[in-house]
Amino acid sequence: MTAYKRILVFTACYNEKENVRDLIIGIKKNLPQCSILIVDDNSPDNTKEEIKELQKTNPNIHLIVREKKLGLDTAHKLGYEYALSNNFDYFITMDADLSHDPKDLINIVKYLDFSPFVIGSRYINGGKNLMKRSRLILSKYGNLLIKKLSRINCSEFTTSYRGFDIKKLKNFNLSDVKVKGYSFFMGTLFEINKKGFLIKEIPITFKDRTKGNSKIPRIEILRTIKNLIILSVKKNFTK
Template sequence: MIQQLKTLIITPTYNERDNIEVLLSRIHEVAPQAHVLVVDDNSPDGTGAYVKERSAEDGWVHLIERPEKQGLGTAYCRGFTWALENEYDAIIQMDADLSHDPDQIPDLLRHLSDYDLVIGSRYIQGVNVVNWPLSRLVLSWSANIYAKVITGVPVWDLTGGYKCWRREVLANLDIPSIKSEGYSFQIETTFRAYNQGYRIKESPIVFVDRTEGASKMSKGIIYEAVWMVPRLRLSQIARVFRRIWFKSKEFKGKAES
């Protein structure tokens, strides 16, 4: 039944010309029923121009072009909004650099029959990362422990970007209010889904570092995640206190009348 869900796979691109062609064919092989939306930021290497040609030939390929590099978070927000407007039921997000294996798509979709958000997880069964330098692995793993402990969200891979959403969850995320960009975008979206009581499943994946093109990770993206994590938790605590305060005011009002 889950195979019949109208499915969209969103992938943000900045200079992924050496990867996008292979990615599109591999996705179409494993999930011929799915549509793909590429959100390109005017990549100087012609990624957008290539996808434009493909979208004219293949009805399952769609493109949103933005005038300049604006970050992964806003690219996904744009894609999520487009998915909701076009009434997709299942929405998968994945990187375009082939680090996220398209062969896992059926697995992620299968879990969507029992869960609302499925996370392709590098850290649920040991550590499944191939070809990363040890320094990057340590950074990613510790960032995930930090995010898990501070936010209280019981997920081992909070910064990963291979996720499958039911449309209702995205519709309730309040997309315009999401401000984070890089890894913290991934943390913030899962944090919001968890706090709204949605059912989350971590499904093991093997993450393989890109062989073509360059990573766009920067120090700024890491610092953003470091301060965003406590900020998310504090704003949640503030919301709880605000609720208690309003409730006690309501109670006092009723007692006096």
């Protein structure tokens, strides 16, 4: 692993008080040299106090508290800007609910040494999705549909466990991704593909959260289908 790279691991939090400590411990265990950035949207469960406690013994944890719930897409864009302006090499994103295993960080970093963009994938050989059955079906066939319509050679579009080599992704910025809400994660792959960068999938095992509640509104499924159609039409017919 390249010891000289400056790595920022990013997560967005909304009511993750029960998860954030284990997440930070897991990140530090696997990537002791990294910095961590957390964007908390003033979670009513006071997630920020838990983070401030951890900051006392760890100088590499950075916390941005926004005044209210402003969405996951804008939190990720803010994280990317932070990584750019603080001269990080690698920007790695993950959820705070322990669905993403911090052990996979090592593999993400390993592949970032060769690929500008790496995504943790549940749908390639070696990957697993341990979601409940109804959600699994939706996720599996949803991702398949995105692959078919987008004609992007990738089997995973929706999970947020990703690594960006900021220095290599020269003309790319997360702020270029215009689709909002949870479609933003799919939109990021369209943008990476449009700019001509390769997408490297590495297998991950995804677990449903065991603590706290999901924040994904059901309406997002319909929005994703709408955005998928718009993005695919733009990609395939306006060349």
